[in-house]
Amino acid sequence: MTEEWPVVRGDMKVGRKDSRIAVVTLASDFAPFADAALSGPCKTENLGIEKIIANTISNPDIRYILICGSESRGHLPGNTLLALHRNGIDGNGRIVGSDGAIPFIENLQRDAIERFQGQVQLIDRIGTTDLGEIDNIVREHANKGERYPEEPMYVIEKKKKAPAASRECVSGDILIDSDLVMDAGAGIIYSAQEA
Amino acid sequence: MFVFKKELQVLNIAGIKIGGQPGERPAVLAGTIFYERHSIVTDAKKGLFDRKAAEALINRQEACADETGNPCLVHIYGSTDEAIIRYIDFVCNVSDSPFLLDSTEAAARIAAVRYVSEVGIADKSVYNSLNMSVTPGERQALSDSDVDASIVLGFNAMDSSLAGRMALLDSGGGVFDRGLLAIAGECGIKKILIDPSITPMGSGAGVALRMSLVAKAKWGLPITSGIHNAPSSWTWLRAKKQEEPMIYKVCSVGSACLALAAAADLVLYGPIENARFVFPLAAMSDIMLAESNADLDISQVEGHPIQKLV
Numbered sequence: 001m002t003e004e005w006p007v008v009r010g011d012m013k014v015g016r017k018d019s020r021i022a023v024v025t026l027a028s029d030f031a032p033f034a035d036a037a038l039s040g041p042c043k044t045e046n047l048g049i050e051k052i053i054a055n056t057i058s059n060p061d062i063r064y065i066l067i068c069g070s071e072s073r074g075h076l077p078g079n080t081l082l083a084l085h086r087n088g089i090d091g092n093g094r095i096v097g098s099d100g101a102i103p104f105i106e107n108l109q110r111d112a113i114e115r116f117q118g119q120v121q122l123i124d125r126i127g128t129t130d131l132g133e134i135d136n137i138v139r140e141h142a143n144k145g146e147r148y149p150e151e152p153m154y155v156i157e158k159k160k161k162a163p164a165a166s167r168e169c170v171s172g173d174i175l176i177d178s179d180l181v182m183d184a185g186a187g188i189i190y191s192a193q194e195a
Numbered sequence: 196m197f198v199f200k201k202e203l204q205v206l207n208i209a210g211i212k213i214g215g216q217p218g219e220r221p222a223v224l225a226g227t228i229f230y231e232r233h234s235i236v237t238d239a240k241k242g243l244f245d246r247k248a249a250e251a252l253i254n255r256q257e258a259c260a261d262e263t264g265n266p267c268l269v270h271i272y273g274s275t276d277e278a279i280i281r282y283i284d285f286v287c288n289v290s291d292s293p294f295l296l297d298s299t300e301a302a303a304r305i306a307a308v309r310y311v312s313e314v315g316i317a318d319k320s321v322y323n324s325l326n327m328s329v330t331p332g333e334r335q336a337l338s339d340s341d342v343d344a345s346i347v348l349g350f351n352a353m354d355s356s357l358a359g360r361m362a363l364l365d366s367g368g369g370v371f372d373r374g375l376l377a378i379a380g381e382c383g384i385k386k387i388l389i390d391p392s393i394t395p396m397g398s399g400a401g402v403a404l405r406m407s408l409v410a411k412a413k414w415g416l417p418i419t420s421g422i423h424n425a426p427s428s429w430t431w432l433r434a435k436k437q438e439e440p441m442i443y444k445v446c447s448v449g450s451a452c453l454a455l456a457a458a459a460d461l462v463l464y465g466p467i468e469n470a471r472f473v474f475p476l477a478a479m480s481d482i483m484l485a486e487s488n489a490d491l492d493i494s495q496v497e498g499h500p501i502q503k504l505v
Contacts, residue, residue: 009397011430046352047398073274074299092369093353101299101328104352173412175491176197184412187405 006055007154010048012040021064021141024052026078028069028129035135035142037062043072045080045100050107052081054155057115060148064141068125068134076100078126085122088113112155119148196456196487201415206386208344209293209319211266213388213460214417218484218493221500222455222477225268225295226256226467229282233466242278250289252467257292259474264503265481267470268321269294270463276306283307287316295346295463297323305336317341323463324348324390325379327363327370337382345384346419347375349406350392355399357406360391364410376414388419388461395428407457420454423447423465448472455480478504 006012012022013032023039033039038055042048056062067078080098087096089110095103105113123137172181172192182189198216205214213223228249229236235248253269260267269292273279279298286294296307304322311317317340325337326348337345349360351368362368364375371378379387391406403425407418426432426446436443448469451462455477464473478500485493485501495501 009430011433047395072299074301101301102326102350102352106352106355173200174197174408175200177491181200182197182408184408 005059005152006038007058008051008054010040010051012038012051012055014038016142017059018061019138019142020061020144021066021138022052022056022062023066023068023134023138024078024081025069026067026126027072030069030131030134033135033138035138036066041069042077042081043075045072045075045077045095045098045103046106048077049081049084049095049103050105053084053105053108053112053116056120057112057153057155060119060150060152063120063145063148064123065120066123066125066134066137066141068128068137070129071126074101076103078124082122082124082126084113085117085120088117108155112153115150115153119150196484198488198491198493199412199415199458201412203411203415204417206344206388206417208268208321208386209291211268211293212496213419215460216488216493217458218481218486218488218495220460220496221263221265221481221498222451222459223266223268223461224256224260224451224470224473224477225270225461225463226252226470226473227270227272227297227463227465228252228286228467229278230272230466231274239278240275242273242275242281244282244285246285249285252470253286253290253292256467256470257290259470262503263474263478264498264500265474265477267292268461269467270297270323271295272297273303273307274298274300276300276303279303279307280310283310283316283320287319293319293321295321295323296342301328301330301333305333308336308340308342311342312340315341317343321345321386321388322384325375325382325384326350326392327352327375329375329378334378334382337384340383343383344386344388345379345382346388346390347379347384348390348392349375349410350394355394355402357402357409360402360406361409361413364389365413388417389414390419390421393420393422393424393428396425397429400425400428404453404457407454407459411458417460418458419461419463420459421463421465422450422454422459423463426450427465444469444472448476451476452480455484 015036019037023036080100083098174182235245322345324346351359351363391403481500
């Protein structure tokens with residue numbers, strides 16, 4: 001890895017970067033697992049999942065992701081991560097087969113999802129909060145298998161938003177002063193005389 | 196600082212007025228009780244909790260509201276149908292304040308709207324929220340209920356830009372074949388509060404501020420915001436919290452100022468324990484906004500903080 005890793009910051013803590021396993025603890029907050037490349041919570045079924053994918057495919061050493069801890073109610077990121085790995089996304093970015101409330105991928109392209117599916121195996125221990133059991137799984141997989149035989153894939157740039165339709169003022173819909181208005185949509189404050 | 200050209204709607208939720216021009220009405224504040232990991236909750240599934248402590252928290256919020264003139268709602272969060280019904284019962288027994296019905300579980304939200312309709316307290320309740328994950332069962336339950344007030348959430352997971360959030364509400368934004376505001380109307384919601392939705396810091400949290408202005412200018416509806424969710428999602432700040440908890444609290448409470456400066460009418464400020472900090476802050480914002488609009492023909496309603504506190 002030539003770039004700084006993890007590429008997306010969040011609640012995940014770095015352990016041994018060359019470990020073969022990362023640990024997603026869902027809604028549970030456990031102390032970091034030193035033998036895991038990355039470990040920490042994931043509480044949402046959209047942005048949280050995106051961060052896991054971005055940090056996984058940018059580190060080819062990671063070949064396993066252990067999903068454990070208490071599921072985040074309603075959001076169901078654990079269920080969603082399993083569904084994503086199994087089924088991918090549809091044309092609208094919806095994660096196929098997820099039971100989560102709003103399971104969408106917005107900021108990653110399909111090739112990133114495919115890379116994630118190919119690079120890692122998921123270990124489903126949703127609901128497991130026994131730290132000894134989790135630690136055993138981590139140690140069992142920390143050196144297991146080979147590095148993924150491709151270069152790191154970096155996807156940290158957000159999908160480009162469509163530019164605002166226009167920087168031109170259409171209408172002053174917020175009055176600031178007798179001759180000063182704001183077009184809320186364009187986000188511009190201007191003299192009413194210019195309208 | 197500014198006034199909206201659009202005629203603005205003012206909602207009446209069991210006597211509490213929400214909406215209007217910046218500086219006109221005091222901000223309405225809602226503290227959350229029984230939230231996840233709330234220390235007073237002993238069994239989140241069954242809805243068991245320390246009743247004395249809960250009553251004290253609700254009373255303190257109401258005392259703060261009386262002192263500053265900022266009306267309050269109780270934001271009830273329950274993770275199961277059993278729990279949320281127990282919480283609603285309790286809140287109605289100890290308080291006359293209107294309340295928000297909130298859960299991450301659709302089943303619990305549905306149970307809540309059925310319950311408040313059955314026992315005749317639907318007029319005090321605000322549904323939180325109709326959003327892009329709305330289920331057919333939820334729509335039906337709302338249609339069949341007496342609940343007529345709801346927050347409509349502008350969160351668009353397919354396109355989190357301002358345009359995407361606005362499109363979700365207006366035309367469906369590719370998620371629905373019509374806007375979420377129209378869907379709310381079909382569910383019998385007559386009192387709509389728009390929540391521009393707070394995404395995490397670094398993932399567009401600030402878009403919500405601009406959307407507050409744009410949505411209010413476009414529809415004239417009251418704006419609500421759970422803006423404290425921005426600092427609470429900020430990993431850097433959480434690390435600072437370990438160093439000094441007050442740093443986190445200042446950001447969490449202070450975020451309300453940003454929402455109010457961006458014309459929000461109702462702030463869901465997070466843990467109800469923060470009431471004694473948030474109410475003075477909101478009152479300060481209200482006074483400043485009122486003074487900023489003094490020469491824009493905006494006068495204040497009776498009981499506004501500018502009349503009570505300065």
